[in-house]
Amino acid sequence: MAGEVGEAGSRAGQKTVFGHPRGIVTLFLTEMWERFSFYGLRAILYFFLIATAAGGGLGLPKPTATAVVGVYSALIYLFALPGGWIADRILGARRAVLVGGVIIMLGHICMAVPIRGPALIWLGLGLIVAGTGLLKPNISTMVGELYREGENARRDAGFSIFYLGINLGAFVAPYVVSNLAKDGRWHLGFGAAAVGMAIGLTQYVIGGRHLRGVGETPGHRLTPEERRHFGTITVIGLLVVAVAIIVWAATGTLTVDRFTVALTVLTIVVPAAYFGYIMLGSHNLTPEERSRMKAYIWLFVAAAIFWMIYDLAPTVLNEFAAEKTDLEIFGHRITAATTQSFNPLLIMIFVPVFAVLWVKLGNRVGGAQKFAFGLFMIGVSFVVMALVAHLAEFHRVSVWWLFLVYLVQVFGELSLSPVGLSVTVELAPHAFKSQMLGVWYLSFSVGDAVGGQSARLLRYVSQPVYFLTLAAIAIAAAAVLLAFAHRLRVLMGEE
Numbered sequence: 265m266a267g268e269v270g271e272a273g274s275r276a277g278q279k280t281v282f283g284h285p286r287g288i289v290t291l292f293l294t295e296m297w298e299r300f301s302f303y304g305l306r307a308i309l310y311f312f313l314i315a316t317a318a319g320g321g322l323g324l325p326k327p328t329a330t331a332v333v334g335v336y337s338a339l340i341y342l343f344a345l346p347g348g349w350i351a352d353r354i355l356g357a358r359r360a361v362l363v364g365g366v367i368i369m370l371g372h373i374c375m376a377v378p379i380r381g382p383a384l385i386w387l388g389l390g391l392i393v394a395g396t397g398l399l400k401p402n403i404s405t406m407v408g409e410l411y412r413e414g415e416n417a418r419r420d421a422g423f424s425i426f427y428l429g430i431n432l433g434a435f436v437a438p439y440v441v442s443n444l445a446k447d448g449r450w451h452l453g454f455g456a457a458a459v460g461m462a463i464g465l466t467q468y469v470i471g472g473r474h475l476r477g478v479g480e481t482p483g484h485r486l487t488p489e490e491r492r493h494f495g496t497i498t499v500i501g502l503l504v505v506a507v508a509i510i511v512w513a514a515t516g517t518l519t520v521d522r523f524t525v526a527l528t529v530l531t532i533v534v535p536a537a538y539f540g541y542i543m544l545g546s547h548n549l550t551p552e553e554r555s556r557m558k559a560y561i562w563l564f565v566a567a568a569i570f571w572m573i574y575d576l577a578p579t580v581l582n583e584f585a586a587e588k589t590d591l592e593i594f595g596h597r598i599t600a601a602t603t604q605s606f607n608p609l610l611i612m613i614f615v616p617v618f619a620v621l622w623v624k625l626g627n628r629v630g631g632a633q634k635f636a637f638g639l640f641m642i643g644v645s646f647v648v649m650a651l652v653a654h655l656a657e658f659h660r661v662s663v664w665w666l667f668l669v670y671l672v673q674v675f676g677e678l679s680l681s682p683v684g685l686s687v688t689v690e691l692a693p694h695a696f697k698s699q700m701l702g703v704w705y706l707s708f709s710v711g712d713a714v715g716g717q718s719a720r721l722l723r724y725v726s727q728p729v730y731f732l733t734l735a736a737i738a739i740a741a742a743a744v745l746l747a748f749a750h751r752l753r754v755l756m757g758e759e
Contacts, residue, residue, distance in 0.1 A: 285410045287478060288422050290471030292429040295403055297464025298365065299433030301372060301457040302396065303608075304441030307601035309333055310579045311586070312450050320448040322382055324520065327720045330579040331524040334716015336389055337575060338531045341709040343397025345702040348405075350398065353486045353494075357402040357409075357479030358472070364398030365465045367391050372458035378451040388454075401702065406479045427615070433460075434608035442601030528713040535564070535706040542696060552757065553693040559632075559755035560691045562745070564707050566635045567684055569741050571711025572718065573642045573734050574673055578604060580719055581649070581666065584727075588656035589663050603663065606670040611677070618678040631687040632752040636745040638680030643738030645672040646731045653727035691756060 313329035315321020324332065351360035371391030374384045407426050437460070445453025486494060512518040539561055543554065585591065586600035622634075652665045684704055692700035721730050745752070 286474040287410050290474050294464045294468040296429035296433040297460045299430050300437040300460040303434040304437035304457040306578045307438035307604045308445045308453050320450050328521050330719035331716040333579050334712050335524045335527040338709040338713035339393045340396045341705040344401045344705050347397035348401040351402045352483045356482045357405050360398045360402040364395040367395030369461040376451045376455035409478045431608040431612045435605050438604040439602045442599040531709045531713040549693050555755045556691040559752045567707035568710040570642050571708050572715035575712045576715050590660045603666050610674040630753045632745050632749045634679050634683045636742045638676040639738045639742035641676030643735040645669045646735035650728040650731035
């Protein structure tokens, strides 16, 4: 399995695994276990939030629980921006990943403590958000830095291996964690997520010697004066937020519902302000760069609409699986949360298919057209859900209907998500090259937060109407993108 490197790497005398630096194994396993903890928690979080106090849960109304899961996911992507900055200016990527992993583990431990009441739960979720914001963007950076300049093909293959680790963790976690958490044993499920992160951290530390110094030093370390300035601003910012929350609570109007709405507004304001900062400031942007950014804003909005629907999987679709689905596969009963494993399984199957497809199509199909197809497919998936929800009004439906929905969604994801990363790098102005990937993840944040709020519509409309409404939004957005595809290709410089 391991042998001496070829000509490209022999200069360093390093060993490889299947032609890749051995550090890729360390990062692969770290990410796999971190995703195990993340997707394990995500698979059961909604059910825990709506479970009664007698059942060990928080007893939140379903729309509130959906909003909580939405803003929780949104904040994770939002915190990737400061997480990347902290690594680049203070900690370095390697220490940021370690510190982030420890904070994530502590968050899961807080949630695993079998004490009734919400205090440790909210603390745990806050720690997981902060820790993931440190770990998630910086471990990806380290994967890229394992390879030498010019080793583009090997780097691409390395990211494919890394992506496999993400989906392996996401595939196994819902089954393991949801079975442990059955019958109100939530602390066991949360504890399993903590153990998973602990395993990932342990092998990260042990395997650190294979990272060859990658990520050890910050790219642009702050000066002592800048550190003091940053510390002062951070303390003042935290105090302002704390005082604002205390004052809000003192008025008697602070509720979980209203807090999620405030955070949703924040996730929308941040990218809007950022795009305004880019487009309205000078920043020495060329006319071509401004043109590309105009096109990118369209694609950003399209991506946010996509994630608004796609990331309803752990809430609305999870609940549908629990209440209206016959959860039997090949004679074996599964938990509702296990249906969350369908998506990563299908991604692992179809990633190579779509990789070949995009190469075959070449430049004949542009980024806007691929985005339009992704939106169309996510819309079609909810048209199917509307049909299935109508059938479920009379009897429980087969779990294979949900499998079909996730299959259609994966076709949409593989048309939009990796293309979005590529387009972001391609269209980024020179002055914002290192920041634009963080901006791309803000589309996830906006979509997750707004999608979490969308479940409030279920108070007023039936499930079939709810699914059709969201499907109509996605399909209409796809039609708009297609109608302006040529114009967008011109703005993007594709023609």
